[in-house]
Amino acid sequence: MHKLIIAVGSTRRPKLDGVRDALDELGPRLDPDAQFEIVGIEAPSGVRDTPLSRNEMMTGARNRAEHLRRIAQDRNEPWNYFIGVEGGLEIVNDSGARLVFLENWAYVLDRDGRGSFGQSGAVAVPEPLAAKVVDEGVDLAEAVDAFAGTHGIRDAQGAWGVLTRDLVTRRDAFRLAVINAFAPFYNSEAYREDSARREQAK
Numbered sequence: 344m345h346k347l348i349i350a351v352g353s354t355r356r357p358k359l360d361g362v363r364d365a366l367d368e369l370g371p372r373l374d375p376d377a378q379f380e381i382v383g384i385e386a387p388s389g390v391r392d393t394p395l396s397r398n399e400m401m402t403g404a405r406n407r408a409e410h411l412r413r414i415a416q417d418r419n420e421p422w423n424y425f426i427g428v429e430g431g432l433e434i435v436n437d438s439g440a441r442l443v444f445l446e447n448w449a450y451v452l453d454r455d456g457r458g459s460f461g462q463s464g465a466v467a468v469p470e471p472l473a474a475k476v477v478d479e480g481v482d483l484a485e486a487v488d489a490f491a492g493t494h495g496i497r498d499a500q501g502a503w504g505v506l507t508r509d510l511v512t513r514r515d516a517f518r519l520a521v522i523n524a525f526a527p528f529y530n531s532e533a534y535r536e537d538s539a540r541r542e543q544a545k
Contacts, residue, residue: 344376344377344378345376345377345378346377346378346379346380347373347374347377347378347379347380347423347424348379348380348381348382348420348421348422348423348424349362349366349379349380349381349382349422349423349424349425349426350382350384350411350414350415350420350422350424350425350426351381351382351383351384351411351426351427351428352384352385352386352388352407352408352410352411352425352426352427352428353383353384353385353386353407353428354383354384354385355383355497355498356498357497357498357499357501357512357513357514357517358383358428358517359381359383360514360517361428361513361514361515361516361517361518361520361521362381362426362428362517362518362521363381364514364515364518365517365518365519365521365522365525366379366381366521368518368522369521369522369525369529372529372530373525373528373529382422384411384414386406386407386408386410386411386414386427387406387407387410388402388403388404388406388407388427388429389402389403389406390402390403390406390429392482392483392484393431393432393476393482393483393484394429394430394431394432395431395432395434395476395477396431396432396433396434397433397446397448399431400429400430400431400433400446400447400448401429401448401450401460403427403429403431403448404427404428404429404448404449404450404460405427405450405452405458405460406427407426407427407428407429407450408425408426408427408450408451408452408458409425409427409452410427411425411426411427411452412425412452412454412456415454422454423453423454424451424452424453424454424528425451425452425453426449426450426451426452426521426524427449427450427452428447428448428449428450428517428520428521429447429448429449430445430446430447430448430483430501430502430513430516430517431445431446431483432444432445432446432468432473432476432477432483433446433465434477441470441473442467443467443468443470443473443477444465444466444467444468445465445466445467445468445502445503445506446462446463446464446465447462447463447503447513447516447517447519447520448460448461448462448463448520449461449462449517449520449521449523449524450524451521451524451525451528453528457527457528459524459525459526459527459528460523460524461519461520461521461522461523461524461525461526462520462523463516463517463519463520463523464516464519466503466506466507466511467506468502468506469490469506471490472486472487472490472502475489475490483497483502484496484497487501487502487505490505491505497513499513500512500513500514501513501514501516503515503516
């Protein structure tokens, strides 16, 4: 059995636990002969603390993964995959009404530079909470603590847990985003044509 090292662009427990949960499930499909090791390294997202669009979340996740890949190249680190994860809000106009959704995104990158996005799904954010973040510029972590009347939610169940009564936690959301991001790697047959088109475009 050989070792595959997964570098994650964060040291926050829910993110690392979500990645670990994802690898427990997808690992045997990715490489049945591998033992997986996770390394958490703080990596900059290049976006605001609470992204306010899907594009910003995706950019933040990719920036973190690409930063890790550069570190690996510069320091000759033996990391095999690089994962950036990012959560934030997506704002949608629905016939003039503002709808705000909490989403989590992951971006997986391998040593050859092949990358893929995955998303967690979404849950609606109540307007009073959305207004604090979107209109007043309060960071989501601070706003959800005030909304729930407690503190430290970001490192526990997260806003996901508050909004779903812990049926889906922040850890769960990152787990699903990472599973989805890894799909082209552990299910390469389904994505073979996509890979061929990308190679031709280079």
